[in-house]
Amino acid sequence: MTKKLLLIDGNSIAFKAFYALYQSLDRFTNSSGLHTSAIYGFNRMLDKVLEEEKPTDVLVAFDAGKVTFRTKMYSDYKGGRAKTPTELSEQFPFLKELVAARGIKSYELPDYEADDIIGTLAKQAETAGDYQVVIVTGDRDLTQLTSDKTTVQVSKKGVTELETYTPEHVEKKLGVKPSQIIEIKGLKGDNSDNYPGVEKVGDKTALKLVQQFGTIDNLYDHIDEVSGKKLKEHLIHDEDQARRAKVLATINRDAPVTISLADLDYTGDDLDKLTDFYERMNFKSFLSKLGVDDQSSQEQLATIKCEVLTNKNLDELKQFQDEVSFHLEMSDENYHTADLLGFAIGQGEKWFVTNDVTLLKTPTIKDILTSSTIKKNVFDAKRTFVGLFRQSIELRNVDFDMLLVSYLLNTTNNSNDVGTVAKLHGFNNIKTDEEVYGKGAKRSIDTESQAFLDHLVHKAKAIDALHDAMFADLDKHNQTTLYRDIEIKIAFVLAKMEISGIKVQASTLEEMGSKFTERLSEIKQTIYQQAGEEFNIGSPKQLGTILFEKLRLPILKKTKTGYSTSVDVLEKLAPDAPIVQNVLNYRQISKLLSTYVDGLLKVIHKDDSKVHTRYLQTLTQTGRLSSVDPNLQNIPVRTEEGRLIRQAFIPSHPGWQIFSSDYSQIELRVLASITNDKNMQEAFREGEDIHATTARRIFGLKSNDEVTPELRRQAKAVNFGIVYGISDFGLSKNTGITRKQAHQFIQRYFEEYPGVKKYMEDIVEFARNHRYVETIAHRRRYLPDINSKSFNLRSFAERTAMNTPIQGSAADIIKIAMINMDEALKDMQTTMLLQVHDELIFEVPADELETVKTLIPKVMDSAIKLNVPLKVESHWGKTWYDAK
DNA sequence: ATGGTCACG
DNA sequence: ACGTACGTGACCATT
Numbered sequence: 001m002t003k004k005l006l007l008i009d010g011n012s013i014a015f016k017a018f019y020a021l022y023q024s025l026d027r028f029t030n031s032s033g034l035h036t037s038a039i040y041g042f043n044r045m046l047d048k049v050l051e052e053e054k055p056t057d058v059l060v061a062f063d064a065g066k067v068t069f070r071t072k073m074y075s076d077y078k079g080g081r082a083k084t085p086t087e088l089s090e091q092f093p094f095l096k097e098l099v100a101a102r103g104i105k106s107y108e109l110p111d112y113e114a115d116d117i118i119g120t121l122a123k124q125a126e127t128a129g130d131y132q133v134v135i136v137t138g139d140r141d142l143t144q145l146t147s148d149k150t151t152v153q154v155s156k157k158g159v160t161e162l163e164t165y166t167p168e169h170v171e172k173k174l175g176v177k178p179s180q181i182i183e184i185k186g187l188k189g190d191n192s193d194n195y196p197g198v199e200k201v202g203d204k205t206a207l208k209l210v211q212q213f214g215t216i217d218n219l220y221d222h223i224d225e226v227s228g229k230k231l232k233e234h235l236i237h238d239e240d241q242a243r244r245a246k247v248l249a250t251i252n253r254d255a256p257v258t259i260s261l262a263d264l265d266y267t268g269d270d271l272d273k274l275t276d277f278y279e280r281m282n283f284k285s286f287l288s289k290l291g292v293d294d295q296s297s298q299e300q301l302a303t304i305k306c307e308v309l310t311n312k313n314l315d316e317l318k319q320f321q322d323e324v325s326f327h328l329e330m331s332d333e334n335y336h337t338a339d340l341l342g343f344a345i346g347q348g349e350k351w352f353v354t355n356d357v358t359l360l361k362t363p364t365i366k367d368i369l370t371s372s373t374i375k376k377n378v379f380d381a382k383r384t385f386v387g388l389f390r391q392s393i394e395l396r397n398v399d400f401d402m403l404l405v406s407y408l409l410n411t412t413n414n415s416n417d418v419g420t421v422a423k424l425h426g427f428n429n430i431k432t433d434e435e436v437y438g439k440g441a442k443r444s445i446d447t448e449s450q451a452f453l454d455h456l457v458h459k460a461k462a463i464d465a466l467h468d469a470m471f472a473d474l475d476k477h478n479q480t481t482l483y484r485d486i487e488i489k490i491a492f493v494l495a496k497m498e499i500s501g502i503k504v505q506a507s508t509l510e511e512m513g514s515k516f517t518e519r520l521s522e523i524k525q526t527i528y529q530q531a532g533e534e535f536n537i538g539s540p541k542q543l544g545t546i547l548f549e550k551l552r553l554p555i556l557k558k559t560k561t562g563y564s565t566s567v568d569v570l571e572k573l574a575p576d577a578p579i580v581q582n583v584l585n586y587r588q589i590s591k592l593l594s595t596y597v598d599g600l601l602k603v604i605h606k607d608d609s610k611v612h613t614r615y616l617q618t619l620t621q622t623g624r625l626s627s628v629d630p631n632l633q634n635i636p637v638r639t640e641e642g643r644l645i646r647q648a649f650i651p652s653h654p655g656w657q658i659f660s661s662d663y664s665q666i667e668l669r670v671l672a673s674i675t676n677d678k679n680m681q682e683a684f685r686e687g688e689d690i691h692a693t694t695a696r697r698i699f700g701l702k703s704n705d706e707v708t709p710e711l712r713r714q715a716k717a718v719n720f721g722i723v724y725g726i727s728d729f730g731l732s733k734n735t736g737i738t739r740k741q742a743h744q745f746i747q748r749y750f751e752e753y754p755g756v757k758k759y760m761e762d763i764v765e766f767a768r769n770h771r772y773v774e775t776i777a778h779r780r781r782y783l784p785d786i787n788s789k790s791f792n793l794r795s796f797a798e799r800t801a802m803n804t805p806i807q808g809s810a811a812d813i814i815k816i817a818m819i820n821m822d823e824a825l826k827d828m829q830t831t832m833l834l835q836v837h838d839e840l841i842f843e844v845p846a847d848e849l850e851t852v853k854t855l856i857p858k859v860m861d862s863a864i865k866l867n868v869p870l871k872v873e874s875h876w877g878k879t880w881y882d883a884k
Numbered sequence: 885a886t887g888g889t890c891a892c893g
Numbered sequence: 894a895c896g897t898a899c900g901t902g903a904c905c906a907t908t
Binding site: 540541559560561564565566567587588591592595596624631633634635636637638642662667807810836837838839 | 887888889890891892893
C-alpha cells in the first residue's frame with residue numbers, strides 16, 4: 001500500500017499564522033496571558049490538511065536556531081531581520097506540545113533549517129518508492145522540491161488557504177522547472193534572506209536568462225551570447241555572488257538527520273492530552289470539535305433565569321419602564337418574507353421568552369415596542385423594525401443596535417449573527433445560530449424545543465450585557481454622533497424604503513424576455529456555424545477551447561484556470577474573427593435575460609407587484625450600502641439595450657412619475673474639500689467642467705475651450721485614477737496609454753493639484769501610524785496590511801487608505817441627505833424608493849412634481865457644508881427609463 | 885463552494 | 894524590482 005508522508009515547515013507556518021492574526025493579537029490570549037494566535041492558526045491549518053490529505057506519516061520540522069551552515073558560509077544570511085516578537089517566540093514551546101498532542105512527531109537539527117530536514121526526508125521517501133509526499137509551508141522557495149511524487153502546498157493569505165504546486169503548476173506559474181528555481185534565485189538573490197545575486201537582475205531578467213541558458217553554469221559557459229552590454233558586465237562582475245546565492249538557495253537534501261521515515265507514523269490525536277491542552281489555551285471551538293465535549297459545551301453556557309411568556313404573566317413586563325433588550329427571531333435572512341418564530345425580552349436578571357408571536361400584538365407588548373419613552377436595545381434595528389411592521393407594530397426609540405455599533409467599531413467584523421458578534425466583544429455565554437440551528441441543508445429550527453427558547457434568551461441577554469461597553473468603545477472612537485445622528489436614523493429610513501418597494505411591470509419584462517430569447521437562439525446558431533461545432537457558449541472553459549485552440553486566436557490574457565475570455569480580451573479579438581462579436585452579443589443578451597428579466601420576475605411579490613430589496617447597512621468596508629434580493633443598485637444603464645430594463649420600473653399609482661436626483665461628481669468634490677486643494681476647489685466654485693479643467697491643466701492649455709474630447713476623456717480617467725489611489729500601471733492599463741505617459745500625467749496632475757498630492761501622502765502616513773483611516777463623519781476602516789512586508793498587500797492597503805475617506809465620505813453625505821429627506825417629505829405623498837450610491841429615486845404624484853423639483857435637490861445639496869458646492873441634477877418621467 | 889464574468893456607482 | 898486601479902451582487906459552470 002502506498003504511504004502518504006506529510007512534512008510541515010513549522011516555523012514558516014507559525015510565522016504566517018502569527019502575522020495573519022496580528023490584528024487580533026490581543027484577542028488570542030489564554031487566562032495566564034500567553035498569546036495563542038500562532039498556535040491557533042497552526043492548528044487550523046493542521047485540521048484542514050489532516051482532513052484533506054489523510055496522511056499515514058507526518059512530521060513537523062522546526063529551525064534549530066539562528067546559526068546554520070548557511071550563516072557559516074555567508075555571515076549576513078538572513079541578516080538585518082527584525083527580532084522575532086516575544087508574542088510569537090513565547091508560543092513555540094506550546095506549539096511543540098500541540099504537535100505532540102495531535103500524535104505528530106516534531107524534529108529539529110542543529111546547523112540546519114527546517115527546509116533541509118524536509119528536503120532530506122522527502123528525498124528519502126522518494127527513494128524508498130512507495131511514498132507520496134505532501135509538503136506544507138509558507139515559503140514558496142520550497143516549491144523547488146516538487147516532483148511527480150511530491151507536491152508542495154504554500155499558504156496564501158492566512159494559513160488555511162493553500163496553493164498546491166506540482167511540477168506543472170510551478171512551470172505554469174513561474175515559467176521554469178522546479179529544479180531551476182535555484183538558478184533564478186542565484187541570479188536575482190533574495191532580499192528577505194538578505195543575500196545578493198547579480199546587480200540589476202530581478203525576476204524578469206533572471207527568468208529570461210534561465211529560460212535561455214537553463215542553468216547558471218551553462219550561462220557562464222556561454223557568457224558571450226548574453227545580449228545587453230551592461231547586463232553582461234554585471235553578470236561577469238557578480239559571478240561569485242551568483243554562485244554563492246544559488247548554493248544558499250538550494251535546499252540541502254542530504255542533511256544528517258537522525259530521525260528515519262519509520263519513525264514518522266501518524267497516530268492521531270491523543271484525546272486526553274489534547275483536551276487538556278485546548279482547555280489551557282482557551283480553545284473553545286477546537287474543544288467542541290473534539291466531540292468529547294458536545295454535551296459539556298451545551299452545559300458550559302451558564303443558565304439565564306427566565307420565564308416563558310404567556311397571557312398570564314404578561315403584566316410582569318410592565319416593570320420595564322426605562323429600557324428593555326428585545327430579540328425577534330425569524331426563519332431566514334429575508335425579513336420581508338420570513339416567518340416570525342419567537343422573541344425574548346427583558347433586562348438585567350429578568351427575562352421572558354416565547355415562541356408565541358401572537359403575543360406581540362397584545363397591548364402590553366405593543367406599548368413597550370412602540371413607546372417613545374422606553375429605550376429598546378436590539379440586534380439589527382432595521383430587521384426588527386420590518387418584522388414588527390408586518391404585524392402592524394411600529395418600533396420606536398431604539399437606543400442600542402448591537403449589529404450597527406459593532407460594524408461602526410470595526411467594519412471587518414461584519415457578522416449578522418448575535419452570538420458571533422457577542423463573542424467578538426467578550427460575551428461568551430452564547431452560541432451562534434449555526435451551532436444551535438445547524439447550517440446549509442441541515443439547518444432546522446425547532447421552535448418547540450427548550451434549546452430554541454434558551455438561545456433567544458441568551459441573545460437578548462448578550463445585547464443587554466454588552467451595550468454599555470460597546471457604547472463606551474463608540475465614544476472612544478469619537479463615533480457616537482455618527483451612530484446617533486446617522487446610522488441608527490438611516491436604519492429606519494431604509495426600512496421604510498424597503499417596505500415601500502418599487503413596482504415592476506411583469507408584462508414589460510416578459511415581452512423583453514421573449515425578444516431576448518429569440519435573438520439569443522439566432523446568435524447561438526450563427527456561433528455554432530462559425531465554430532463548426534456546438535458547445536456551451538456560457539462556459540468560459542469550452543469557449544476558450546474553441547477560440548484559442550480550434551480557431552487559434554492569439555492568447556492575450558490568462559486566468560488562474562485557463563484562457564481569459566473577458567470583454568476587454570474579446571473586444572481586442574473582435575476584428576480578427578467575426579465569431580467574437582457574436583459571442584460578445586450573446587454574452588450581453590444572456591446576462592440581461594438571466595439576471596434582469598428572469599431574475600427580477602422571480603422576486604416580484606404577487607400581492608403588490610413590487611420588488612422589496614434589502615439594503616445591507618453593515619457590509620461594505622467604506623460605509624456604502626449594498627442591495628440584495630434583488631440588487632437594485634446595478635440595474636443596467638450604460639448600454640441602450642440594457643437600459644430598456646428600466647422601462648419595467650414604474651410608479652405604484654397611475655399618473656405618478658419616477659423622479660431621480662443624483663449628485664454630480666460627488667467624489668471629486670469630496671476630494672477637493674478634504675484635500676483643501678485650491679485649484680480644484682476653484683474649478684468647482686466657478687462651476688467649471690472638472691474633467692475639462694483637469695485636461696487644460698495637465699496638458700498645459702490656455703483655456704478649457706482648447707480641450708478636445710479625447711483630452712477630456714484622458715483627464716477624466718486620471719481623475720478616476722486619483723480617487724482609486726492611482727498607479728501609472730493601473731492608469732495605462734485602463735486607458736490604453738503607455739505607462740510612461742501615464743506616469744507623466746500623474747506627475748502633471750500632482751503639480752497642478754498640489755493639495756491632492758500632499759493629502760495622498762499624509763493619509764497614507766496617517767494610516768501607517770494609526771492602522772486605520774476615517775471619513776468626514778468618523779467612519780473608520782482598519783488597514784492591518786498597511787505596514788505589511790508584502791508589496792502586494794501593502795500597496796492595496798495604501799490605495800485603500802486613499803480611496804476610503806473619499807468613497808466613505810460621499811456615503812456619509814448621501815445618508816445625511818436621506819435622513820433629512822425623510823423629514824422633508826413627511827407630510828407629502830412623494831416617496832423615496834431607492835438609493836444608488838450617489839442617486840436617490842422617488843415616486844411623485846403629479847401635483848407634487850413642481851415642489852419636488854426644487855425641494856429634493858435642495859435637501860441633497862445642503863446635506864453638508866463642504867469647501868466646495870454640491871451639485872444635484874434631476875430627471876423624471878413615467879418610468880425609471882424615462883427619468884433621464 | 886469557488887472562480888469567471890459582467891451589471892452598477 | 895516589486896505587480897496594481899476603489900466599492901459592490903447575481904448568474905453560470907465547474908468542482
